[in-house]
Amino acid sequence: MAASTAAHSLLLHLTAPRKPTTGATPLPPSTLRLSTRHRLSRLTTNCSNSDFPNPNGILVAPPSAAAATSSSSSSSSPIEVDVATEADLRENGFRSTRRTKLVCTVGPATCGADELEALAVGGMNVARVNMCHGDREWHRGVIRAVRRLNEEKGFAVAVMMDTEGSEIHMGDLGGAAAAKAEDGEIWTFSVRSFEAPPPERTIHVNYEGFAEDVRVGDDLLVDGGMARFEVIEKLGPDVKCLCTDPGLLLPRANLTFWRDGSIVRERNAMLPTISSKDWLDIDFGISEGVDFIAVSFVKSAEVINHLKSYIAARSRGGDIAVIAKIESIDSLKNLEEIIRASDGAMVARGDMGAQIPLEQVPSIQQKIVKLCRQLNKPVIVASQLLESMIEYPTPTRAEVADVSEAVRQRADALMLSGESAMGRYPEKALSVLRSVSLRIEKWWREEKRHEELELQDVSSSFSDKISEEICISAAKMANKLEVDAVFVYTKSGHMASLLSRCRPDCPIFAFTNSTSVRRRLNLQWGLIPFRLSFSDDMESNLNRTFSLLKARGMIQSGDLVIALSDMLQSIQVMNVP
Ligand SMILES: Nc1ncnc2c1ncn2[C@@H]1O[C@H](COP(=O)(O)OP(=O)(O)OP(=O)(O)O)[C@@H](O)[C@H]1O
Numbered sequence: 059m060a061a062s063t064a065a066h067s068l069l070l071h072l073t074a075p076r077k078p079t080t081g082a083t084p085l086p087p088s089t090l091r092l093s094t095r096h097r098l099s100r101l102t103t104n105c106s107n108s109d110f111p112n113p114n115g116i117l118v119a120p121p122s123a124a125a126a127t128s129s130s131s132s133s134s135s136p137i138e139v140d141v142a143t144e145a146d147l148r149e150n151g152f153r154s155t156r157r158t159k160l161v162c163t164v165g166p167a168t169c170g171a172d173e174l175e176a177l178a179v180g181g182m183n184v185a186r187v188n189m190c191h192g193d194r195e196w197h198r199g200v201i202r203a204v205r206r207l208n209e210e211k212g213f214a215v216a217v218m219m220d221t222e223g224s225e226i227h228m229g230d231l232g233g234a235a236a237a238k239a240e241d242g243e244i245w246t247f248s249v250r251s252f253e254a255p256p257p258e259r260t261i262h263v264n265y266e267g268f269a270e271d272v273r274v275g276d277d278l279l280v281d282g283g284m285a286r287f288e289v290i291e292k293l294g295p296d297v298k299c300l301c302t303d304p305g306l307l308l309p310r311a312n313l314t315f316w317r318d319g320s321i322v323r324e325r326n327a328m329l330p331t332i333s334s335k336d337w338l339d340i341d342f343g344i345s346e347g348v349d350f351i352a353v354s355f356v357k358s359a360e361v362i363n364h365l366k367s368y369i370a371a372r373s374r375g376g377d378i379a380v381i382a383k384i385e386s387i388d389s390l391k392n393l394e395e396i397i398r399a400s401d402g403a404m405v406a407r408g409d410m411g412a413q414i415p416l417e418q419v420p421s422i423q424q425k426i427v428k429l430c431r432q433l434n435k436p437v438i439v440a441s442q443l444l445e446s447m448i449e450y451p452t453p454t455r456a457e458v459a460d461v462s463e464a465v466r467q468r469a470d471a472l473m474l475s476g477e478s479a480m481g482r483y484p485e486k487a488l489s490v491l492r493s494v495s496l497r498i499e500k501w502w503r504e505e506k507r508h509e510e511l512e513l514q515d516v517s518s519s520f521s522d523k524i525s526e527e528i529c530i531s532a533a534k535m536a537n538k539l540e541v542d543a544v545f546v547y548t549k550s551g552h553m554a555s556l557l558s559r560c561r562p563d564c565p566i567f568a569f570t571n572s573t574s575v576r577r578r579l580n581l582q583w584g585l586i587p588f589r590l591s592f593s594d595d596m597e598s599n600l601n602r603t604f605s606l607l608k609a610r611g612m613i614q615s616g617d618l619v620i621a622l623s624d625m626l627q628s629i630q631v632m633n634v635p
Pocket residue numbers: 163164165166188190191192220308309310311312354408409475476477479480
């Protein structure tokens with residue numbers, strides 16, 4: 059076997075390091091409660107007062123300078139870290155930075171440059187655009203605005219494009235933001251297209267077979283039960299329905315119909331997962347260079363494999379990650395093969411809750427989060443985390459408990475949907491996710507709740523297996539020695555991802571020389587991704603990164619760190635000189 063070759067040698071340097079002198083910084087409630095606007099001004103003030111020495115004769119840009127730089131100057135900077143992350147490191151001390159990543163859906167409430175910047179400052183790691191809503195020009199504007207923010211202001215926000223998928227949904231409501239259905243009203247659901255706004259109480263349905271498939275007596279659920287109707291009459295393309303549970307109808311809301319207590323999936327179950335419109339959107343996403351494509355209503359691994367080959371053939375290098383949205387009965391049946399085939403998964407609780415009984419959603423969420431971690435795939439918990447904040451400035455206690463549970467399960471990321479897309483308090487909702495994540499993560503560490511999760515082997519090649527074992531050992535060592543951070547030097551991002559999977563107590567500083575790998579790592583638990591041109595000489599990488607981070611006040615002499623590299627497959631424990 060190849061175990062004896064130089065490429066597979068495992069270096070272990072234990073150099074009698076000193077015990078760490080810095081502990082976790084407590085988080086005063088006032089810090090946790092800072093509004094994003096407040097943080098924005100604090101950040102600017104902090105940055106402009108910072109003094110950044112020049113350790114190597116190279117300009118080390120402070121965040122304020124990064125904020126003012128142009129795209130060309132930022133790409134020539136010797137080290138790039140997200141300015142919001144850097145502010146977080148300074149504010150909380152690096153042991154207490156946030157580990158759970160935050161995804162925000164961008165919609166009419168947040169598509170402006172100022173609003174996007176406020177979200178980035180507030181901790182948005184990934185901006186999601188949902189191709190179900192808006193047109194491509196609108197999405198192009200958002201994607202480019204995020205890129206500009208990264209280039210000009212020093213953020214590393216990744217972009218996720220979410221496909222519409224082929225499931226049944228309502229039309230656009232003729233431009234209205236919402237419509238209210240009251241108890242006892244008769245509404246018409248029609249497969250006819252309407253040029254002008256449809257007649258009053260008439261809703262267009264996107265699925266041609268709808269009028270044929272439903273039967274009188276069926277229940278029609280909007281958005282998994284936000285409103286409910288009973289089918290009372292069929293008139294050609296029109297289906298007359300009686301509202302039995304009043305509620306708000308939002309544009310393009312999902313529709314399911316139920317008969318004798320079960321969801322009806324007749325011909326619509328045969329629709330392709332990726333529709334012809336989705337393929338055009340995917341081409342658009344590739345040409346705009348999005349970082350992730352989330353695929354709606356995945357039924358099998360086949361579609362993921364097909365999409366990955368398609369992307370690889372068209373995106374030169376294929377560095378767009380494919381996220382499988384787990385939201386249908388079929389995706390649950392084929393869960394493991396779908397997750398194995400994907401680069402990550404989303405627990406899409408909105409549509410999932412319309413397809414299976416609601417009481418099953420929490421246990422399924424836990425199962426998916428655990429499986430993703432076993433298989434080393436980042437997982438996002440999505441939908442209705444802070445639904446009440448679409449309208450109100452504070453969350454319900456139950457919502458805070460739900461967010462806490464997802465953080466406690468150690469999901470990689472939490473996602474805002476309507477809260478950030480069209481809610482009244484997007485920044486406040488993001489700050490709630492941020493403060494709850496920080497608090498629960500800290501509680502976890504204080505309680506020393508090292509979980510006993512036995513990680514199964516995930517690697518197929520011997521070389522990957524070595525990386526996997528190094529990461530498992532490094533994480534165990536990090537917890538036992540209570541080190542301040544793990545440094546990982548990774549070209550492809552794979553070793554950083556394997557380390558994130560182990561969920562060590564300390565933060566993980568991940569250095570990569572690729573801008574797109576760095577953005578992708580921004581979705582993964584605990585990783586603080588940096589872009590840095592580095593060499594195969596570990597000693598020189600270590601010295602450079604120590605100097606650069608010390609110069610930025612992110613680490614200090616005496617900090618105890620473990621350093622890993624996927625170039626040499628090495629592991630070292632040392633004090634920062
Ligand atoms: N680009 C957009 N333009 C207009 N409204 C949007 C946009 N993106 C999101 N929204 C609004 O925010 C709500 C929540 O967003 P979200 O992306 O979760 O949509 P959704 O309709 O629930 O679809 P999905 O099931 O794919 O999540 C939407 O129902 C819509 O009202």
